[in-house]
Structures are given as C-alpha cells and as structure tokens.
Amino acid sequence: VDAQLLVVQKLEEKERGLQSSLAAVEKELALRSQALELNKRKAVEAAQLAEDLRAQGEHVQARLRELQACAAENRAAKDKESLSLKRAQ
Secondary structure: OHHHHHHHHHHHHHHHHHHHHHHHHHHHHHHHHHHHHHHHHHHHHHHHHHHHHHHHHHHHHHHHHHHHHHHHHHHHHHHHHHHHHHHHO
C-alpha cells in the first residue's frame, strides 16, 4: 500500500508539472496567435499602402507625360516664334 501511495504521489507530482507545462504552452500559443493577427493586419495595411502608392505613381506618371507633351508644344511654339522674329528683323 505504501509503495502504491508513493507511486500515486509521484504521478500526481508529474501531473502537476505537466499541467504547468501545458499552461505555459497555452499562454505562449495565445501570445503567438496575437502576434500573428497583428502581423496579418500589418500585412493588409502594407498591401493597401502599396496599392495606394502604385495608383499615385501611375497618376504622377500620367501627369508627367502630359507636362512633357505640353513642354514640347511650348518649345515648338517658341522655336516658331523665334524664327518669325528673325524673319521680321
């Protein structure tokens, strides 16, 4: 009986240790789950920002093309006016 009580006692101690380990693992799992959710939100935000910046970049490039075309037209008009002025002089 004493030997069986000793075995039961040791098993109970082992169970308490395992319960302790389980609680620590569950806590770590909860923390990692929170970190995962945070990282997912950050990834979604980063993807949205990247999409916004891409759209903005396209808009800027379109505006640049417009301005380059306008500058070319102005240059051509200036050259034409210069030529007219030289002829007039």
